[in-house]
Amino acid sequence: MADLTCDVAVIGAGTAGISAEHNARKHGARTLLIDPEFAGTTCATVGCMPSKLLIAAGRAAHGARKAGVFGIGTGPVSVDGRAVMKRVREERDRFVAGTRKGFDRLPEGTCIRARARFTSATTLELDDGRSVSAKAVVIATGSAPMVPGPYRALGDLTLTNETVFELDDLPQSLAVIGAGVIGLELAQAMARLGVRVAVFDRAERLAQMRCERVHDALKDAMAQEMALHLGSDPQPSEEGGKVRIDWDGQSEFFDRVLVATGRPPNLKGLNLEATGLKLNDKGMPEVSEATMQCGEAPIFMAGDANAMHPVLHEASDEGAIAGRNAVAYPAVVRSDRRVPLSLTFTEPPLVSIGQGPDESAKIGTADYSSQGRARVDDENTGVARIYAAAPRGRLIGADLFCPGADHMGHLLALAIQQGLTAEELLSMPFYHPTLEEGLRGALKEICRAVPLHLSGDQDPGSPPGG
Numbered sequence: 001m002a003d004l005t006c007d008v009a010v011i012g013a014g015t016a017g018i019s020a021e022h023n024a025r026k027h028g029a030r031t032l033l034i035d036p037e038f039a040g041t042t043c044a045t046v047g048c049m050p051s052k053l054l055i056a057a058g059r060a061a062h063g064a065r066k067a068g069v070f071g072i073g074t075g076p077v078s079v080d081g082r083a084v085m086k087r088v089r090e091e092r093d094r095f096v097a098g099t100r101k102g103f104d105r106l107p108e109g110t111c112i113r114a115r116a117r118f119t120s121a122t123t124l125e126l127d128d129g130r131s132v133s134a135k136a137v138v139i140a141t142g143s144a145p146m147v148p149g150p151y152r153a154l155g156d157l158t159l160t161n162e163t164v165f166e167l168d169d170l171p172q173s174l175a176v177i178g179a180g181v182i183g184l185e186l187a188q189a190m191a192r193l194g195v196r197v198a199v200f201d202r203a204e205r206l207a208q209m210r211c212e213r214v215h216d217a218l219k220d221a222m223a224q225e226m227a228l229h230l231g232s233d234p235q236p237s238e239e240g241g242k243v244r245i246d247w248d249g250q251s252e253f254f255d256r257v258l259v260a261t262g263r264p265p266n267l268k269g270l271n272l273e274a275t276g277l278k279l280n281d282k283g284m285p286e287v288s289e290a291t292m293q294c295g296e297a298p299i300f301m302a303g304d305a306n307a308m309h310p311v312l313h314e315a316s317d318e319g320a321i322a323g324r325n326a327v328a329y330p331a332v333v334r335s336d337r338r339v340p341l342s343l344t345f346t347e348p349p350l351v352s353i354g355q356g357p358d359e360s361a362k363i364g365t366a367d368y369s370s371q372g373r374a375r376v377d378d379e380n381t382g383v384a385r386i387y388a389a390a391p392r393g394r395l396i397g398a399d400l401f402c403p404g405a406d407h408m409g410h411l412l413a414l415a416i417q418q419g420l421t422a423e424e425l426l427s428m429p430f431y432h433p434t435l436e437e438g439l440r441g442a443l444k445e446i447c448r449a450v451p452l453h454l455s456g457d458q459d460p461g462s463p464p465g466g
């Protein structure tokens with residue numbers, strides 16, 4: 001007889017786990033939410049929120065520095081690194097406190113402070129010695145930074161997203177290893193805060209960008225703010241209390257190194273072998289994107305743990321799907337997923353939506369280097385590429401690296417998810433002068449390529465006035 005019994009046991013109290021527990025309980029289940037810390041989600045503690053706070057500080061410094069373009073004098077701009085980091089932590093702690101309060105509102109006995117491992121498909125062993133028996137289990141254990149051995153050997157000189165926000169002060173120089181999402185966001189923020197930044201990646205592409213044209217724009221913009229060493233094989237060592245990076249016959253010293261080389265799922269220690277699930281060479285079971293079910297088992301996997309869509313809104317959706325299906329098991333229900341949307345908070349922002357530019361796609365391009373509103377705001381850089389399918393010009397995807405891409409990306413995601421064509425999106429109002437207006441050129445290019453005739457009510461050129 002197990003020490004604790006329930007209908008649905010959720011392992012991991014992050015975004016996906018909280019959502020799974022909530023939805024399972026809403027559907028009538030007796031639930032347990034198991035986590036060793038209940039520290040707050042990765043998003044609030046060491047992820048989305050502190051990174052956006054640091055980025056906001058960088059944006060403020062950058063804005064002050066370029067105010068002269070508009071004839072505004074600010075005097076020399078100085079950055080108080082201690083004050084920057086203090087605000088990052090204070091505001092971060094506010095978000096974390098909100099998340100933790102949520103745990104207090106759960107029914108008594110729901111939260112179990114322990115680390116769990118499987119002893120069978122439906123039984124768990126906790127590190128406090130207790131056992132759990134459940135009708136179904138949701139794995140929502142998230143992911144953690146992967147730090148290659150040579151960087152681990154540098155001790156405190158090596159930072160990850162779990163430690164960088166704890167710095168009392170900004171370093172004078174920073175090597176960033178990995179030009180993915182985390183690397184780019186934090187490298188640009190640090191550079192704007194006056195830190196000398198060099199980014200190293202063994203790949204040739206920043207952020208694994210799938211569109212050549214957008215990648216070129218991204219690379220040009222980033223190279224203006226930091227040193228980029230792509231296709232390099234950086235080798236770290238410690239010398240005189242500094243980090244020395246050697247690559248391609250060159251070397252350079254830095255105060256710290258930030259490792260952002262990916263965040264694999266937290267599966268070690270779960271003893272998935274005891275579940276009877278078939279595991280691949282990475283120890284990962286097959287997980288259905290529509291049901292979150294692992295194989296045919298009463299086991300569901302949501303959020304970063306399944307490595308499918310490691311972003312917050314997907315973790316939350318997947319938790320809800322997993323929680324509901326854990327209750328419904330074996331009669332699981334398939335869910336339609338949202339159109340894939342990823343957003344990197346560089347400036348300008350980098351956005352990918354839906355499908356990429358495959359050979360059959362009709363492509364429209366909007367160049368923001370001379371777009372009216374972008375020029376007004378002195379943000380005229382970057383490009384947007386929109387992809388559509390023949391024969392009707394249905395929108396299927398887009399890649400953007402341009403001002404306002406964070407908002408326009410949502411507009412395009414809505415259009416793509418609704419199955420709109422380029423012509424239908426063009427029939428919406430576009431106010432002048434806005435960044436959205438720039439997308440019209442790309443949409444018209446798709447109409448010409450399909451080809452489709454624009455309604456006679458529409459001006460085939462750009463609106464007069466810029």
Ligand SMILES: Cc1cc2nc3c(=O)[nH]c(=O)nc-3n(C[C@H](O)[C@H](O)[C@H](O)COP(=O)(O)OP(=O)(O)OC[C@H]3O[C@@H](n4cnc5c(N)ncnc54)[C@H](O)[C@@H]3O)c2cc1C
Pocket residue numbers: 011012013014015016017034035036037038039040041042043046047048049051114115116117140141142143161182263266269270302303304305309310311312313315345
């Ligand atoms: C620096 C950074 C910036 C980011 N920025 C963004 C952004 O701007 N927008 C966006 O959409 N996404 C962003 N993300 C991604 C987003 O934060 C994650 O996709 C999301 O937080 C994943 O949630 P999760 O529930 O899967 O994992 P988590 O929130 O990490 O939760 C996992 C939980 O599992 C627990 N756990 C682990 N092992 C066990 C075990 N054996 N037993 C019990 N409990 C266990 C952990 O303690 C933890 O509480 C960012 C991530 C990082 C790192």
Ligand SMILES: NC(=O)c1ccc[n+]([C@@H]2O[C@H](COP(=O)([O-])OP(=O)(O)OC[C@H]3O[C@@H](n4cnc5c(N)ncnc54)[C@H](O)[C@@H]3O)[C@@H](O)[C@H]2O)c1
Pocket residue numbers: 148177178179180181182183185200201202203205207208234260261262263309310311342343344345
């Ligand atoms: N805005 C957002 O939504 C946001 C922000 C930050 C993080 N995240 C999430 O966090 C996850 C992890 O981000 P990440 O940036 O750590 O991973 P990533 O997979 O995006 O990028 C890792 C990069 O490191 C490089 N790399 C790997 N090993 C290396 C080595 N030894 N030397 C040099 N380069 C190496 C890879 O080529 C790759 O470009 C992302 O998948 C993302 O979903 C999202």
